[in-house]
Amino acid sequence: MDVLDGISSGFLIALTLKNVLYCFMGALIGTLIGVLPGIGPLATIAMLMPFTYHVDPVSSMIMLAGIFYGAQYGGSTTSILLNLPGEASSVITCLDGHQLAKKGKAGVALSIAAVGSLVAGTIGTLTIVLLAPVLVNFAEKFGPAEYCGLMTLGLVVAVVLANGSILKAIAMVFLGVLFGLAGTDSATNAPRYTFGIFEMSDGIDFVPIAMGLFGIAEIISNLEQRTHAHGVTPISSLWPSREEIRRSIGPVLRGTAIGSFLGVLPGGGPTLAAFSSYAIEKRISKWPEQFGKGAIEGVAGPESANNAAAQTAFVPMLALGIPSNAIMALMIGAMMLQGIQPGPDVMAKRPDLFWGIIASMWVGNLMLVVINLPLVGLWVKLLSVPYRFLFPAILAFCCIGAFSLQSSTFHLLMLAGFGFLGYVFIKLGCEPAPFLLGLVLGPQLEEYFRRAMHISRGDPAVFVDRPISLALFTLTAVLLIFAALPSIARARNETFQEAA
Amino acid sequence: MSKAVLTSKDFWSGLLFMGMGAAALVFGSDLRVGTAARMGPGFVPHAIGWILIVLGAAIAVKGFARDAEQVVRLHLRPVSLIVLSVVAFALLLQPAGLVPAMVAMIAISAAAAGPVRARETVGIAVFLIVLCVLIFKVMLEMSFPVIAGVW
């Protein structure tokens, strides 16, 4: 079926009243879920699965998809307002987004995030439509060696994006990797750092760590400063200025490009895209010192990147039947229940499903902006509530959210522990973002490295023999050199100055 | 050696990293290491342990520099009370229910925010408890008791 035919029929399907309604429901539920810290789209979609049997496959998939990317939007809201990342990909938004909120510019951050995501969604949909075969080809070429290259690149990115001491950032990355290793080694079933506790055998869940290091630690730190105990953050501007919009255009476009490609890779996705976008924007910005203090580029780029990635994450599932993440796997289950076997022939056998979902993603993005932009005023008002009323609410939502994952008291205790650790990090000037990236990427890097070596039967040449892998490792090396250059140059200058 | 070392951020961060690295080695001592080509479960943990010790030492040494950044404003009250409030919530939620857990959490955390205004705190508690019960118990049907034995 011709691509243009496909997408136009897709829009016809997506724009029927019934599907618009399902799309809206999904987007709304997703936003609410994303805003509530801890409860994620996975549990929500699982809960709604039975509901989908009674609905035709196209409509139910449209709704489930809406929940997925709706949660991304909602997650940005809590990241910016409360420094609470719901998922790994929202962590980056916290960095500058929350700083903007602290300066009274929450509205600016929220609206740029929403519009940037819409642009990313639009371009992302176009990318899928025009480039789906290219993207699929790209995904197929990625084996363990390439993933290794990507993860290594990601870890170097984590260091580059640090706003403080490079040495400490590197140490934080490694510390994050260490924490990520806790659990059962998937290759040998050997328990690592589980201390005999059964709840540890699947590792420490991301949500209590992120909520503790960011949310709880932030509360402690704010209370310490006492300014928030009585004062109210004055709102300086609700909507972005022309200058801020202008500064955001480049990051949005670049972020979309990064996200579109990284999102296609199963297991890669929004997190890596968001972090990479941030690092790139920081590198090429004329005012890098603003990053970490409220640079609008640090919100525009990553938000677009993670939304673009969320769109293209559907490509492997729709085109190959390979789920990019656990949520896609659930959606595949939902499709199977409706009698549709996901796989390469879905595009040919059920073009209505394929194109209908893709078209509805754009519709959903539009709806999300329509839902979220008017809410900006409401959210900002919420922030102006005196802190002594606000922080117990944040605490309560964090606690219940952390518990809700697995109905687990253990997770709550983890939340407390990481809250304490996060406070220690703040005091010692150690940044949590590199830690989190290490936590997420490190274990994956180990897994892919071992697998690559196993498949090649111990031959390390596999990393340079395969072209994409070679390219990624070279890029990593280049990035490392570029990152180190300024420090080397500075050290050289200092030695010269002292010698003079 | 100036006394400022003992309050420099780098010194203590360095110690933190070294401590974590050492813990990694100690608690991972029974893991098989293997080779780089055939990594066992212990290869990466051991490697990271050593890396953290080395990096930690380097960072700690930087803390001896004259212009090392100092740790600022360490107040014990907010951190201990907030952490305690979360722990109290954790320990009370399943045995006693949401209401006692939230009461404890709000009461303890209120003390962390400065002088406690009793009426305000009670008001916040009531509002939040009702809100949370509505959202999490009624709408989302989570599996914790609101008050143990009653609901």
Next chain:
Amino acid sequence: MRWRQADLNRRQAIGLIAAAAVAWPVRAHAADQWPARTVRLVVPALGSPTDVHGRIFAEMLGERLGQRVLVDNKPGAAGNLGMQAAVVAPADGYTFVFAIASYITTNPFMYKKLLYDTERDFVPVSLLSKAGFTFVVREGLGIKTLADLTAYIKANPTKLSVANIQPGSLVHLAFESYLRTFGGSVELIPYKTSAQVLQDLWGGLVDLYPGPIGSTRQFEGNGKARAIAVTTIERHPSLPEVPTMAEQGMPAFDFYGWYGIFASRKTPPAIVERMNQEANAVVASKEYREKMIGLGAIPVEPMSPHDFKKLYLDEMAQLGPLIKSMNLVIE
């Protein structure tokens, strides 16, 4: 006043009968009234195929019972956390657990320490469905049948890269069983998710994927890989052209996982009986059977709890020695 012995016995007897007469309707009443409120089904998984199966069953059971069957996800630790939650819950007939075969038949041999003991803590209620596996081979190796595979492995020891997701899983045991019939050796590559395996299978990096039928049907008619055998005694309705192991020279080869319901041992037997009847009604229903096939599972004939227990005890007798001989026991 001294009671005569006979009078005493008669009084005791009358007292007992009277008590029973009062209590019996109450007990039966309890079973009749069941379920009087929401029933909780603990599912030791979240977002995985097990979760999907559990939710489907919960939905359909709820329709039959006229009461909500609420799924309580408790993932983690290979089912330990979920099973334990079902043990500590009050045994009033309102908590059941959705178990997969490995929790019951292989966990006891794989782990030195478990948070539950099936014999001590649970009674079986109903078998819900079975789930078989296929061997999927990538194209380019010239392997089209099981005989081809066996020949290839014999001619190229340790050359074949075989993806394995969970050491000690039933599919791992199935494959190992197959290898032992001719002493074959392959290189077992660990993977974490089936999505990763599929990606590497497409990319030609891994050669063979023994996996659940539901995760391996993407290849039908695509030329990148093919399923050469199913591990159950009968072909699967959704893969009619894939022969069984039995048809290809391994009679009595029958490996599969299953899904079932268990209840705490202290649950009143009358309620266990009721639950068995209701669950079996779901199992026999056309809708449920169609859904099972759709997901790659195998519908089963309804069974009594007694027969269900015999089923898994027999499986344990077979699998236990196999696991021990594979040196897989972990802490």
